[in-house]
Amino acid sequence: MIALSHRGNSKRHGSALIAVFWVVAVLGFAVFTGALLVRSDVDAILSRKELLAAEREADKGIALAANPLVEPWDPILQRRDAETGEGYEARVLSEGARxxxxxxxxxxxxxxxxxxxxxxxxxxxxxxxxxxxxxxxxxxxxxxxxxxxxxxxxxxxxxxxxxxxxxxxxxxxxxxxxxxxxxxxxxxxxxxYFTVWSSGKLDVNEAEADLIAMACGCSVEAAASLVKYRRGADGRENTRDDIPVRSLEELALELSLGGESGLEPGVPLRVSFVEPVERIESTGRAGNAVLRRTVILRRDGGRLVVFRVMDERGNLF
Ligand SMILES: [Ca+2]
Ligand SMILES: [Ca+2]
Missing domain, CATH: 1.10.40.60 (EpsJ-like)
Incomplete structure (x- = not known):
């Protein structure tokens, strides 16, 4: 009996111990979850702050790139603070590239x-x-x-x-x-591939080779050699050494079509060599936040006419 009773007591002790473990485990879980919730609130506040900072950085890039005194290759269009990591990268593109x-x-x-x-x-x-x-x-x-x-x-x-x-x-x-x-x-x-904001023609000084090939009815290889030519010695787009194509004659020569008469009849209506409508893309960074903003604008004499301001998904502001 005693032994049984003892066994019974030890069983009860065992159950109590398991229950205590459960309480501790459940409490621990609750505390852990609570901590997670608090942590995620803090993260949300932090990320909101970072997002606003990234947005400010992106806008700085837009403002500089839209400034008529700033050339597309100006190093001022890229900034990254070594300590905080905050900064922006802005690019000026031709809307005629589409x-x-x-x-x-x-x-x-x-x-x-x-x-x-x-x-x-x-x-x-x-x-x-x-x-x-x-x-x-x-x-x-x-x-x-x-x-x-x-x-x-x-x-x-x-x-x-x-x-x-x-x-x-x-x-x-x-x-x-x-x-x-x-x-x-x-x-x-x-x-x-498309825009509805450019002045109408494909800008052969900014478009990718496959689009030039479609506009000119030439091979993608011929269009790629034109792209290589216009990028200049450094092989990069939008740098100081770029060599823009300025006429149909030059275009035909760079596409190895002999001269202007070698171009398809529709080409003069499809291509241009300058495009007044620009696309400025600016990426702002702060902490873990990255925000990209795109602005489409036309330089009208000294005036800027802004058509559209979008986020990275193309949503309007
Ligand atoms: Ca109709
Ligand atoms: Ca270049």
């Missing part, structure tokens, strides 16, 4: 858009349908063209009120065009 989608559509330049859609992997039938839908979107009438898309088509897709029958005001509207869902799925970065 195809102006409105200009191509209003001019009905099917050649360039078909080349682009083929590069994106659309088959000819898909390319024709997308081209027709884009043309119908920007033209003023409501008559559906062959392979096009007007109100009836969009109503059938459960999208009443489309198309807008006017040029695109932003690339976000382009997503609504019938057939763009395939492009979104296959070419997630399609926005990088």
């Amino acid at each position: 195809f102006n989608l409105n200009t191509l559509l209003l001019r009905e330049d099917r050649v360039v858009l078909k080349r682009l859609f083929a590069k994106w992997g659309l088959d000819p039938a898909e390319g024709d349908a997308l081209l027709g839908a884009l043309l119908d979107w920007v033209d003023a009438d409501s008559q559906e063209r062959l392979n096009g898309a007007e109100a009836g088509t969009y109503a059938g897709r459960g999208q009443p009120g489309l198309p807008f029958n006017r040029p695109f005001q932003s690339l976000d509207e382009v997503v609504l065009v019938a057939g763009m869902e395939q492009v979104e799925a296959r070419v997630p970065d399609w926005r990088n």
